[in-house]
Amino acid sequence: MSTQTDLNVRILSYVDALNEAVEQEMELDENVFVIGLNVDDHKGIQGTTQGLLEKFGSERVMDTPLSEDAITGICIGSAMAGMRPIHVHIRMDFLLLCMNQLINMAAKAHYMYGGQTKVPMVARSIIGKSWGQGAQHSQGLHSMFMHVPGLKVVAPTNAYDAKGCMMAAIRDNNPVIFVEHRLLYSTDAPVPVDPYIVDFGNARVVGEGSDITLVGISYMLIECLAARDLLSEVGISAEVIDPVSLMPLDIDSIASSAKRTGKLLVVDNAWTTAGAGAEIVAAVCEQASLSSVGRMGYASTTCPTTPTLEKLFYPNAASIATRAFSMVRPKEKQWKPDVEPILPHEVAFRGPF
């Protein structure tokens, strides 16, 4: 991350980093445009599209009807003609209306048409959590897109990667599913002013360790880092890895860490069955047989709205630490950290929308 040593680095929120990435790409390339319901309103998708309308006009910052299926196809067609659409979805759950166009057309066009056409587009999607988001506003569906050749999937977990991955996604000549998480929006990090790219396919070790490898996907990386602190208090050293991009997936970095620690726990911000965690665990086990592997993620239920049940639906620092402890010290009796860390953005976060 050499660019981080630049002089012109400031602390920026995830929201502002996304906003800046899009604004800079729109300045650099007139073919880039933003489209989606309410991208032009005063809330500006929680601020991520704020100011773009004023700067670039309604031809390049387009509000839409509620027609996700058609708008996706329209993005694909405009991309085939050389434009670079960024289609914004305020909840990832709504991508389920776009599956036919994303999977039957966007993912396949370049191949099915023998390379005669390309589909450079970005589908931004926000995963919701808490405040009773419930069954239909909380899903993390990234594994469905990882499954299909022709699509790329990225899930940056900090403001620096948010900007770098967004610029890379916009410049990419393939459809990119951009996975954001509502609870990451208020987090901040040092972000260079100048445009820069975070290349896909490079996992990042965000906390070194020797006893177990924790892979945290999307928002769950934050919980894994907090779990790492809890574990250190009982003398367990956990290495925490952020895959950053899920397709392409940097499985080798994850595998080499897991081989070193001998233990792998993948914590996904989604269901586990046939999920990203299954892919990572299976791919690592194909390379080497570890003493212990595990997956955590959403409970195998629909997401309830009531906070008391919702709390049990998601993994958290404590439950991750407990699981990791039992993997590192299988003989010892179960351990539960007594403190449950409150995560900064949870304080900052203003529900419900």
Add this chain to the structure above:
Amino acid sequence: MSTQTDLNVRILSYVDALNEAVEQEMELDENVFVIGLNVDDHKGIQGTTQGLLEKFGSERVMDTPLSEDAITGICIGSAMAGMRPIHVHIRMDFLLLCMNQLINMAAKAHYMYGGQTKVPMVARSIIGKSWGQGAQHSQGLHSMFMHVPGLKVVAPTNAYDAKGCMMAAIRDNNPVIFVEHRLLYSTDAPVPVDPYIVDFGNARVVGEGSDITLVGISYMLIECLAARDLLSEVGISAEVIDPVSLMPLDIDSIASSAKRTGKLLVVDNAWTTAGAGAEIVAAVCEQASLSSVGRMGYASTTCPTTPTLEKLFYPNAASIATRAFSMVRPKEKQWKPDVEPILPHEVAFRGPF
């Protein structure tokens, strides 16, 4: 399969077994109905719905407009009212038009509404292969549905299971994704005349062995069985398992076989990334660390139409045998069976539709 010892067992094709299951359930329960494009025409979905219109009339065998999204929702609503719709899709690829209703409504209704409503429906979907089916008529998307709590997924590989699973699916009080494969349609097996149920969640050992465990999903089970024959010629004894149902998944039967043989190779009729194979390999590795695990499936590309490339897109008996050989005898140099078995149904199959 005690019922198979009944006197009234005949050899029936997969097509006729499906047809009989639906006909018998429609006789037993007037709430059962069939709906889908062209279910009432002279071809009767390759024969699987033939004769039903004449017997039950157009109120219970409904042709539809091309409106997969709405028809799925209509099935859900009628199911909430106590009916038992069977929605037929001539290609699984078209389920991508139904994702919003299947995943945001059907899968969640019972939970999200606190048990006040149920959605007993079956979505039949046929996976296509060969004769230039190509990018959009060949997809096996079952892992996407396995990923979502609230849905069940079954993929019977023979006529006996086809009838028993279909009757179970129709009687099930939850949405069931019924995965069929075009190349299995002409295969036949002994099938009892009387109604019977094949309970979900029971994997079946279809060929015993001691050196490696092969799990074959949907049509790939046929290729695994042929691979088993090839392997036996070089003195390798492969155990072949048919999961039959993917959600619920009988992971314990698979794991106990894999623990015995020490080696697990899952061959899916779909892409491997975050697929059913990833789930099975990961789940088994969570239980025990094996000496060698592997996955095979569609090449990580879009499906090409030309036969020369399509041939390379799919695993087959020979490539499965080669891979299994390398897992069982890692030190020996690569082995390729010289004969490539022609599978009965491939002769019987009449393309293109």
Add this chain to the structure above:
Amino acid sequence: MSVKCPDPEMLARVYYSLRLIRRTEEEIARIYPSDKIKSPVHLSIGQESVSVGVCDVLEKNDIMSATYRGHAAYLAKGGNLNQMFAELYGKGTGGAGGKAGSMHLIDMKAGVLGMSAVVGTTIPVAAGYALALKRENLGRVTVCFFGDGATEEGVFSETLNFASLHNLPILFVCENNGFAIHSPLSNRWAKEALCERVSTYSISTHEISDGDVFAIRQTAKAALNAIRSGEGPQFMECKTYRWREHVGPGEDYDEDYRSRDELTFWQKNDPLTTTAKMLTDLKRQAIDIDIEKKIAEAVKFAEDSPWPDSKELFSHVYAD
């Protein structure tokens, strides 16, 4: 008003329903800042007359389908008030045991189908229920409420075609409040010709432009009769206005997407006020007192109710 002197019983019923909804949502807005309601709330304040006018002419065993902005329809159809508040509070005594929140209310006992937070998804589901009612052939009907934005989803057109093709007993009611979140019709509709379009599916259409609760009621009554006598689906477009912000308890006229003048216009014609005037003070006060009592009870019920047992997380994933 289109009806000079409505039958007093009906008038009382209508006023009661309008007032119950208004006061319930005002109470929700009052409680909201306390964070006791951990659910997004999409208030219907200002739009009550659509739900009330239509539901007043429904039979108890008819079926009603609505959206995440469903408090009004839920109450107008006779949904349980205690269970509604408990559900908003996330308590185990809620209609869905705390798993639904405000956006997925349901009360099958009262004929209230489950609501959905994904716009448009309930439209085909309501039609599917109507398909079953047609087979049942007991004269029951389904009413399907949705917003102007929902008509932009392809599934709306698909459902109209199927419902008409199969002559389903369903009344479609579009609550056209002119906005999808903050997006005005002009950003979303090529032409304001909804009724005209729907009629091309050979569905009879009715447009009510002023939110008049009696006009809505009369129109719905006639439409329901037509449906029950086998004439197939009918369609109503009711112009209305959302007084509060899209989601949450407050107002948002300081934002530039709409002006307070619009609100003033609709407040002048607020059916709650006009119907109140048509009642004797005595009658009105009796109703008001009764409503305050019911709401207070419901809030207390919600506050006193226990949280769901943690094992409930795993109940109802699959039906037996």
Add this chain to the structure above:
Amino acid sequence: MSVKCPDPEMLARVYYSLRLIRRTEEEIARIYPSDKIKSPVHLSIGQESVSVGVCDVLEKNDIMSATYRGHAAYLAKGGNLNQMFAELYGKGTGGAGGKAGSMHLIDMKAGVLGMSAVVGTTIPVAAGYALALKRENLGRVTVCFFGDGATEEGVFSETLNFASLHNLPILFVCENNGFAIHSPLSNRWAKEALCERVSTYSISTHEISDGDVFAIRQTAKAALNAIRSGEGPQFMECKTYRWREHVGPGEDYDEDYRSRDELTFWQKNDPLTTTAKMLTDLKRQAIDIDIEKKIAEAVKFAEDSPWPDSKELFSHVYAD
């Protein structure tokens, strides 16, 4: 015919195109039993005049989008014949190197957008291309062909609304052959009022009921002028008839879903025959001979072409 004595050059062009398509598909049908074509084929025989009439008035750099039943449109727009046959044969010299087959033909050099085997999917894609052409502002347009069944998909309505809302330069052309596979309109449409419905999106509509190639051409010409002069999308519904089975080379009049009388009616008004009659024998024979030569060359090209190299399986999964 609507045009008594058409301009001879235009007549020759139109006849050439009609004849090229008819003969190409007859040749495909002839070859088909040999299994050299390992792809489903959806023949347009009988429907040629829609593609030919519309495409004759397109500019070379205009864009055309069609369906899996796309041979006619592909050839009418000037798609490469050799590459088409090679593609059907699955050879490496095919337009998509053998990865597309008959259902996904493409020829961007000729302005032929990629076709799709999933009904309706190309409609918004064509509109998206038109959105780019609008920004380009060089007067180019997109023509989007689709069948009657495709209009039942929600995405069709969604696209019409968006295209009109944003005044996109696109001509929608519905080839209404009355069937979706074997399903007649009466099983699928609540009402035959497609043009009426489309006009509610403030899109000008034009209906041509007899397949007259000159009437289609005239109508398309006027529609394209309107689009190029900034009047936004236009819509044509052309009644036509599929002479062969839905998929495959044969006929299926022995099946009960339709009768040969229908075929007879349309064959009597076959634009290929009527235009042939308008030409001198000399002129016609010259064209016919030229076409046979081109087709023979294309078949030979396909037969002599190599299969794609096995490494092509992994090319074009992702674009650089």
